[in-house]
Amino acid sequence: MSKVLLKGNEAVALAALKGGCDAFFGYPITPQNEIPEYLSKYMKEQGKVFLQAESEIAAINMVYGASGAGARVMTSSSSPGIALKQEGISYLCGANLPCVIVNVMRGGPGLGGIQPSQADYYQITRGGGNGDYRVISYAPYNIQELYEFVQRAFDVADYYRNPVMIAIDGLLGQMMEPVDTSVEIKKREIPDKETWATTGYNPTNKRRIINSLYLDPQELEKHNQRLIEKYNQIQENEQMYETYFLEDSEVIIVAYGTMARIALSSIATLREKGYRVGLIRPITLWPYPLKAFENLPTSAKYILCAELSAGQMIDDVKIAINGRLPVYFFGRQGGMVPDPEEISAVVKKIMEEK
Amino acid sequence: MEKIVYQKSKGLTDATLSYCPGCTHGIIHKLVAECLEELGVLEKTIGVASVGCSVLSYNFFNCDMQQAAHGRACAVATGIKRTRPDSVVFTYQGDGDLASIGIAETIHAANRGENFTVIFVNNAIYGMTGGQMAPTTLIGQKTTTSPFGRSVVDHGEPIRISEMFATIPRASFIARVSVHNVQNVRNAKKMIKKAFQYQLENKGFSLIEVLSTCPVNWGMTPYDALQWVEKEMINYYPLGVYKDNYENK
Amino acid sequence: MAKGRIEFDYGKCKCCLLCTKFCPTNILVLDTTKINEKGYNLIRVTEAEKCIGCAFCAMMCPDSVITVYRLEGSKV
Known part of the structure; x- marks a missing residue:
């Protein structure tokens, strides 16, 4: 290697x-x-x-x-x-x-x-x-x-x-x-x-047309x-995702890309302190990995969606959860990247509120 | 014994053209098709249709075709020609598509000396959408969005594309032609053919501006529209070769 | 005998009349007694023997409707 x-x-x-x-x-x-x-x-x-x-x-x-x-x-x-x-x-x-x-x-x-x-x-x-x-x-x-x-x-x-x-x-x-x-x-x-x-077509073949115009509504609907x-x-x-520590988790963080890395650091610290936290990391944003949310452990009580935005993926998380569990949000905007401690604090707050 | 001296070009499909009666798009289509047929390059030609009246031209040219977003034909043609340099590539664009929304793509394609041919159909109006003012609409010309006639104060002078493109060093062959009578149709064909020949000789970017009619939106009979091209349009858009990088050297 | 002869693909004709305007011998006229599938009137050749096979009509036809024949050896 x-x-x-x-x-x-x-x-x-x-x-x-x-x-x-x-x-x-x-x-x-x-x-x-x-x-x-x-x-x-x-x-x-x-x-x-x-x-x-x-x-x-x-x-x-x-x-x-x-x-x-x-x-x-x-x-x-x-x-x-x-x-x-x-x-x-x-x-x-x-x-x-x-x-x-x-x-x-x-x-x-x-x-x-x-x-x-x-x-x-x-x-x-x-x-x-x-x-x-x-x-x-x-x-x-x-x-x-x-x-x-x-x-x-x-x-x-x-x-x-x-x-x-x-x-x-x-x-x-x-x-x-x-x-x-x-x-x-x-x-x-x-x-x-x-x-x-x-x-460039061969006369024995049909000529090829690259096009997205269909003026006939029936044709366009068929298209x-x-x-x-x-x-x-x-x-x-094509749905792709990874899960981490889901088996016994009470709080499941959903995060992708950079935010997933930060969440994993946070989870490592939280778990050392006994907090049962896991992660679903979507790899495909579309198709959204709905399958990841199908068989959540019975221990799961809260979902925390974490993003470097004001909350956009949370729409898909809510579709995936479909009302089964409460969905919380944590996000930073404008190019600000959070410390793992910020996520940990949110997780602790959610668990202590119960 | 009689022989055929004129027939429909094999460069056109059997489809009935979607243009209004007497619209000279049809004549320009024929000329492009005849040139491609006579040069024997139909099988390696990839045409790019634009948005406007000629949006359906992919149904009419008997070669591989791509339909481009409004104004982007020269960018699409760049993508095709760069990845398939052995093919013959042309765009077929109207004045709204090329001279308004697509002016940047066209200028930069010319400036890079992209080795393809642009057929620019200038009829001084947006035909497909129902006769609105174009960047090439003449001063005083009434359209549905310039009901009192185009004013210089509000809209500036009509853009002269051939003159503008003649200032671009890597634009190899720029000519303005018309199809308002037999003599001009013959000359237009000569220029279009030369543009394609230049492409086949890897001489770079060529643009043929063809003055065309829009009888319906101009509110004229097809024949009167041809007269209007001769009497009004050519005054503002003089015909001729504006640039030939290989003839004058 | 006429030097030339023309044929129309009538189904595709849109009756724009440009052929009638550019015929140097003025033998093409509007025929209001006939219409094609599209509802357009047709063009009629009045004095076929006067056709010189110059193809001006065909060159100015936007819809490529006209095929032109000429007697071998004859010049316009």
Whole structure:
């Protein structure tokens, strides 16, 4: 096993190359700049396409064109830039086009700040674009997982012909950790792209059209139903999560990404002091890992949703809990990252209130 | 013995065009299709349809097509051409799509010298949405959103795309043509073909601005609309080659 | 004998009349007695023997409705 010390954003870039990324289109924004910087050097060296676009809007539409022409393609940005890409993401979904979008989240709303945040949960899982569409999203919590999930994202995108988003925050993008780069990701069997990608048609085949326009409402509804069918399949097969110390827990914290790391530190201290606390860590934000909430231990009395936002994932936690247990919230905003003690204090308060 | 001297291009599908009677989009479609057919490149062509009247052009051009979001055709074409440099790529965009919402994407594609061809159809109005003012609407021209005529004070002068793009060093071939009579149709075809030839020779970005009509929203018969192009539009939008990086050197 | 001959794909004609305006021998006219499936009147060739096969009508037709034939060896 060989481990390399990698910064999160560099791990994304390295994983993209390993994942077979043919083309990258992006636009500078903090805190994700190391991704295009790294790729601008190595994509060229490997005979692949790197292009700094004139805007996030142009970048996502270049992704659309390249994906429609059959390439494995990626873009990366951060929260306000992802907001600009939302129209393009809706078009990509509407046209059944695969791609990987990396979102290194920062605080908002508006220009917000450049410090870590998870306040894009809505824009990732609900989307800012128009129409009924879904984007598969992975929220890794360390650099090893990030390195692996970026590679996985390319396969999953191609498998379902759907955009896949990597949702990390500025902290994961900027921190360094040792990564085992020799880990091989299990590859999926990708359906042949020649049936749909615009690669220049052979007269014996049908010409290919990449499109999301259906003027006939009956046709558009059928198109929507095909998409829903795909989304149902994804919900059934792609939910991912991890649980920690659930067996005897009274309080179950739900947190992802950076917040999950902080929660785990908090849980370690709390458990030493006899507090029975566990963690559900969603890895996929959509499809939301509802399965994680199906068989909670009988010891579970309280749910605490912790986020680097004013409370967005809590909506999904409440859907998953469906009134079975009270759901509390702890969050910091604006780029503020809490100490584990802050979470511990909230847990203690909940348990002492009973 | 008689021979066929003119027939529908194989570059067009069998679909009936969705354009209004007498709209010159149809003539411009033919010219693009004929050029692609005559150059023998239909099988390696990927076209990009835009938003506006030509939104359905993916149904009409007999080649692989992508439909782009409003104004983003040149970004989409960049993505295609960069990943498939051996293909022939063109965008087909109207004045709202290219000169208003998509001006940034178009300028930057030209500035990078992207090796594809832009067919820019300028009919001085938003046709698809029912005749609203376009960035290319003439001064004094009445539209549904400039009912008293376009005013310079409120909306500025109409944008002259060919002149503007001729200032971009890496834009290789920029020409404005018209299709209001037979002679001009012939010339328009010549220019469009040259643009595609440049692309095949890796000479970079080309844009052909084609003055076109909108009889319905201009409130004219198709023939009167052609006359209006000749008498009014060409005054403000003079025809000619505005830039040719390879001819004058 | 006429130098040229034209055929219409009548189903696709939208009766914009541009062909009638650009025919140099003025042999194309509106025929209000006939309509196609779309409800448009059709175009009629009045004096077929005068067709010179110049294809101006076809070149100006936005809907690619017209096919033009010309006698071999004859020039416009």
